[in-house]
Amino acid sequence: MGKNFAILALSILLVVSVLTRSSRAPVEPWKPVLEDTSFHFLVDVTAETRKLQAAGLQELERGEAEAARSLFQDAALHLEQLATYYVPMTEIRQLVYDADRLAFLKEKERSRVKLEEARKYLLEMGAGSALHLRTTADELILMLEDTELALDRDSAELPKKFQALGHRVNLLALKGELELTD
Numbered sequence: 001m002g003k004n005f006a007i008l009a010l011s012i013l014l015v016v017s018v019l020t021r022s023s024r025a026p027v028e029p030w031k032p033v034l035e036d037t038s039f040h041f042l043v044d045v046t047a048e049t050r051k052l053q054a055a056g057l058q059e060l061e062r063g064e065a066e067a068a069r070s071l072f073q074d075a076a077l078h079l080e081q082l083a084t085y086y087v088p089m090t091e092i093r094q095l096v097y098d099a100d101r102l103a104f105l106k107e108k109e110r111s112r113v114k115l116e117e118a119r120k121y122l123l124e125m126g127a128g129s130a131l132h133l134r135t136t137a138d139e140l141i142l143m144l145e146d147t148e149l150a151l152d153r154d155s156a157e158l159p160k161k162f163q164a165l166g167h168r169v170n171l172l173a174l175k176g177e178l179e180l181t182d
Contacts, residue, residue: 041086042090049075052071085125088121089169096115099147103158122140126138140168140169
């Protein structure tokens with residue numbers, strides 16, 4: 001009797017084990033929305049700023065105050081672009097990347113927090129900018145909200161939403177000089 005009971009119990013455990021394994025969906029590996037997260041745009045703007053400052057100092061040494069003033073104004077513009085566009089866009093890019101990773105890990109609340117932080121950067125960026133940057137910020141906010149809706153609904157479209165948002169943010173970071181000259 002005890003032997004039969006043990007065989008029955010082991011059989012039930014085996015069947016339950018097989019059924020629970022077969023009912024699990026295969027886990028797909030996380031594919032980051034951003035593969036090319038270069039920072040050359042930060043290096044380029046910083047290098048150009050330093051070059052302008054050095055040229056301005058040379059002009060001062062030569063007694064060319066107006067030329068120096070012009071070069072220092074250009075350097076100040078580059079620093080302003082770093083502070084108001086390039087650094088915030090880099091932060092936004094990282095936040096979107098993190099939100100995507102957290103959503104994949106089923107940490108919806110933490111993902112939502114990252115998206116909210118990105119929205120705050122976009123609101124700040126749009127508030128003090130020229131019209132075309134406000135439009136860019138507003139477009140990204142709409143994409144971000146669309147992604148949040150997909151996150152809230154556990155939509156199968158969520159990876160595509162993150163991918164579209166991530167690629168757009170990355171493009172804007174990498175091609176900032178085009179956005180800033182419109």
